[in-house]
Amino acid sequence: MAAETPTPIPIINFKQQALQLLPDGASFDACLTCGLCSSGCPAAGIENMDPRKFIRMAMLGMNETLSTTPWIWCCTMCRRCQHVCPMSIDISQLVLLARSNWPNDRKPAGIVRSCTLIRSTDSTSAMGLPPEDFVFVVNDVLDEVRATQPAFAHLQAPIDKQGAHFFVNQNSREPMSEPDEMVPLWKILDLVGADWTYSSKGWAAENFCMFAGDEAAWYDVTRKRIEAVDDLGCSVWLNTECGHSYYALWNGINRFDLDVGFRLESLITYYARWIREGKLPVNSDWNRRAIKFTVQDPCMIVRKAYGESIAEDMRFVVRSLVGADNFIDMQPNRSANYCCGGGGGFLQAGMNEQRRSYGKRKFDQIQATGAAYVLTPCHNCHSQMEDLADAWHGDYHVVHFWTLICLSLGILGENERTYLGPDLLALLD
């Protein structure tokens, strides 16, 4: 049987299209060619492209090269280039434009597949986990915790609770691949007395249709999730430790100008609030060996959404958990932090060599701190930094915030210690 011929990538008039994306008064012609964007871009040099070159080629009308370069799948749309650009030029808009122009059969199959799976069930799960399976997994894990951890025999994980204050979402990776990682979160919500619920519909929060450049699908998924929250009458959509999920919904609501009857909040701001209010009485007394920690600022919730306030909340939580002297910041950090290379669909794109090359800058940043652990409230950052440790022979571990919070509180169950290294496991023996 003859191999199918891939659909040709249409060649667009890049400059004309790009200019339509700009707000009034802005211009890509304003680029000073200063190179600040490229010097801080971890994707610079991959596939013989960098952000400054991309802008210049757009302005010079080099449409065929820009329309077809695979570099657009290596740019994570992290917007660090815009953060440092004196003219505030947003190259990620051009990248998204180029992505949306590629036919589906030419886009990285992993991103397209994730988008298709999200739309295949009412869960909106990028791993295709249907509502009934999610409900089964949650109840199964809950039964086991109640049976094996007497202090949590009363633990709740409500589903479809009408009128709950918090609608809690979950990244599909947890119920699908590591269900015990949900338990520390449930314990924290129990401890602070949160009125919360999962939903059997729209519980998953990741949205790769956005990264695929598929606007219609992105809109559909966003609508479905909004309806799920509104149907339950919840006041707050509480994003758990997944930066991509927060940004996908927040940006979708803004981009499509949608009305919602609830607030979007990040669990990180609530961790900080609950610690300040004394509801989460964490301390660093457990860290008697002065184990060192650093923190990764996810681009999606720091630079691209909340800004510095959530970066400060993260640092407050980390210092409270590990001790101020045991926290070492990466350089640069907060909104100037480098993307790890796991975002923008790069982890799903199958371009592993390019992704690890991109991530080397992050790897070096982590290693320079000398920290034994990286804390991050983001699944993509977590997976990418773990992969970088393997690829570049690092000696650090990556942990969720919920793991360390429960460790500090002395309530971390045996099945909830997957990401701890030997030093922390020894402390728990």
Ligand code: SF4
């Ligand atoms: S930082 Fe901005 S002005 Fe400088 S080269 Fe890049 S896009 Fe042009």
Ligand code: SF4
């Ligand atoms: S968005 Fe991030 S990866 Fe893409 S060009 Fe800008 S700095 Fe580089």
